Amino acid sequence: xxxxxxxxxxxxxxVDAFDQEALRGGEYALGExxxxxxxxxxxxxxxFLKYDQGFIRLxxxxxxxxxxxxxxxxxxxxxHSIEHKQRLRVKCRIAGDAPEIESVTxxxxxxxxxxxxxxxxxxxxxxxxPDLKRIMMPDDWEGHPLRKDYPVTGHRV
Amino acid sequence: MxxxxxxxxxxxxxxxxxxxxxxxxxxxxNMGPQHPSTHGVLRLLIELDGENVAKCEPDIxxxxxxxxxxxxxxxxxxxxxxxxxxxxxxxxxxxxxxxLAVEKLLQLEIPEHAxxxxxxxxxxxxxxxxxxxxxxxxxxxxxxxxFLYCFREREEILKIFEMFSGQRMMTSYFRIGGxxxxxxxxxxxxxxAFIDVFPSRIDEYENLLTNNRIWIGRTKGVGFISxxxxxxxxxxxxxxRAAGVAMDAxxxxxxxxxxxxxxxxxxxxENDVYARYQVRIExxxxxxxxxxxxxxxxxxxxxxxxxxHVVLPxxxxxxxxxxxxxxxxxxxTEGFRVPAGEVYQVIESPRGELGYYVVSDGTTHPYRVHxxxxxxxxxxxxxxxxxxxxxxxxxxxxxxxxxxxxDTDR
Numbered sequence: 001x002x003x004x005x006x007x008x009x010x011x012x013x014x015v016d017a018f019d020q021e022a023l024r025g026g027e028y029a030l031g032e033x034x035x036x037x038x039x040x041x042x043x044x045x046x047x048f049l050k051y052d053q054g055f056i057r058l059x060x061x062x063x064x065x066x067x068x069x070x071x072x073x074x075x076x077x078x079x080h081s082i083e084h085k086q087r088l089r090v091k092c093r094i095a096g097d098a099p100e101i102e103s104v105t106x107x108x109x110x111x112x113x114x115x116x117x118x119x120x121x122x123x124x125x126x127x128x129x130p131d132l133k134r135i136m137m138p139d140d141w142e143g144h145p146l147r148k149d150y151p152v153t154g155h156r157v
Numbered sequence: 158m159x160x161x162x163x164x165x166x167x168x169x170x171x172x173x174x175x176x177x178x179x180x181x182x183x184x185x186x187n188m189g190p191q192h193p194s195t196h197g198v199l200r201l202l203i204e205l206d207g208e209n210v211a212k213c214e215p216d217i218x219x220x221x222x223x224x225x226x227x228x229x230x231x232x233x234x235x236x237x238x239x240x241x242x243x244x245x246x247x248x249x250x251x252x253x254x255x256x257l258a259v260e261k262l263l264q265l266e267i268p269e270h271a272x273x274x275x276x277x278x279x280x281x282x283x284x285x286x287x288x289x290x291x292x293x294x295x296x297x298x299x300x301x302x303x304f305l306y307c308f309r310e311r312e313e314i315l316k317i318f319e320m321f322s323g324q325r326m327m328t329s330y331f332r333i334g335g336x337x338x339x340x341x342x343x344x345x346x347x348x349x350a351f352i353d354v355f356p357s358r359i360d361e362y363e364n365l366l367t368n369n370r371i372w373i374g375r376t377k378g379v380g381f382i383s384x385x386x387x388x389x390x391x392x393x394x395x396x397x398r399a400a401g402v403a404m405d406a407x408x409x410x411x412x413x414x415x416x417x418x419x420x421x422x423x424x425x426x427e428n429d430v431y432a433r434y435q436v437r438i439e440x441x442x443x444x445x446x447x448x449x450x451x452x453x454x455x456x457x458x459x460x461x462x463x464x465x466h467v468v469l470p471x472x473x474x475x476x477x478x479x480x481x482x483x484x485x486x487x488x489x490t491e492g493f494r495v496p497a498g499e500v501y502q503v504i505e506s507p508r509g510e511l512g513y514y515v516v517s518d519g520t521t522h523p524y525r526v527h528x529x530x531x532x533x534x535x536x537x538x539x540x541x542x543x544x545x546x547x548x549x550x551x552x553x554x555x556x557x558x559x560x561x562x563x564d565t566d567r
Binding site: 060150 | 217218221223225226227229230261262264389390391402404409410498499500501503510512514516524525527529533534536537566
């Protein structure tokens with residue numbers, strides 16, 4: 001069900017029309033629109049946004065760790081429509097235990113490195129990613145540094 | 158990884174080719190991370206079929222310094238100094254993007270004088286960055302002398318930065334709420350002296366390169382990558398403008414009063430190394446125009462916002478007013494609180510779309526800062542661009558991307 005405050009945003013309405021179960025909520029603050037999507041639907045919704053709504057560019061993919069709250073992780077997709085000069089933030093909340101979400105590399109190949117970075121630094125697995133391996137840290141690194149329970153300083157014992 | 162550091166799959170593939178007895182053997186060439194033409198610590202694993210690149214795999218992360226993590230333990234104002242170190246050839250662009258993001262969260266109004274000052278200095282940063290790119294790119298291709306000319310002008314820009322901030326490179330001159338210091342006396346004269354001669358200096362570079370037969374031979378028709386691939390892979394900046402898309406955040410979503418300046422966004426359609434060269438040369442001319450407009454039309458006024466809870470008070474006031482002293486103590490020891498929320502601020506850095514995604518949880522430290530850096534997005538397109546071309550053209554192709562590894566790895 002489309003929330004009242006999102007009705008004036010055409011993108012939110014069309015995502016809701018595309019898949020009633022996909023849209024979980026959203027927010028419009030400081031001139032920026034955020035849509036929260038059900039994690040299972042992310043690839044299909046992104047495909048819809050790209051091919052139907054003109055968001056042909058994926059600006060970046062990143063994540064936020066809400067530790068110790070649950071669901072722990074927010075995966076954030078920042079989309080850009082050159083034609084409409086419009087930006088959109090799409091968000092998925094996923095649980096902290098073995099976090100996993102479908103890859104959007106089938107929609108934008110450029111998601112490849114961004115998802116690798118999120119895997120490397122947050123430990124979120126992207127299913128269906130063609131080459132999911134570490135990108136910033138060495139291959140044999142243990143842990144995922146951008147998690148909130150990973151210390152900023154200290155020595156390994 | 159094998160002992161030599163070459164991934165096992167590449168080695169196995171090369172071996173398989175050999176066993177098939179096709180008469181040709183593929184060689185895996187390890188370019189970098191200490192290769193001078195990769196401008197920093199980029200490592201390219203290139204599989205060669207004769208002199209042609211059959212496969213290319215970039216390996217990044219050698220300069221990963223954990224800036225995003227570090228931001229989370231700094232106060233908002235302290236984190237400005239970290240943003241300098243992201244893209245060390247365009248520190249002020251990074252300062253600006255971060256400050257704009259936090260100011261948006263704070264809903265802080267910046268005085269016009271400070272905004273124009275920011276425009277002028279970010280455009281000088283663009284010139285600084287493009288000059289380093291032009292000099293080193295030309296050296297890579299064999300035009301040695303251009304480098305010396307470019308660094309002559311760059312030196313002047315660095316002196317201007319030093320005059321403003323006391324630092325040549327890591328300026329941290331933009332702070333949340335305005336500028337770090339009052340603009341120095343006599344800056345107009347210094348900037349005017351530079352901007353008066355600079356357009357003629359661009360002519361000098363062009364004299365050396367634009368109609369140079371060797372330059373044309375090495376760059377025209379080299380490094381092509383289709384527009385569809387670029388959009389799909391997230392390429393931005395001069396690269397995509399050389400493919401005919403006038404995508405520029407300064408025009409599309411103006412920030413810091415860019416809408417008040419008269420300039421054009423140069424584009425080309427040839428989409429090769431030469432077109433990217435032409436786009437950047439024209440961008441330098443446009444930046445010079447913007448700087449001149451800023452210099453001549455600079456509005457008078459305050460150089461920092463009137464927001465005592467965010468901006469440090471004047472030294473004088475601290476000695477006479479109790480409140481100023483209290484605010485100073487609070488800001489320095491604790492920092493200022495930023496309302497909970499999140500923003501994604503995009504600006505046009507010399508390399509392309511630079512975005513700062515800042516999440517606040519209402520405390521004095523950023524909860525999360527993510528930098529969407531143009532070099533990271535652009536580098537992803539390297540394999541697509543170089544696969545199939547001659548090894549000798551790889552240098553020209555990656556040089557035309559103008560990436561900075563600090564910007565890529567953060």
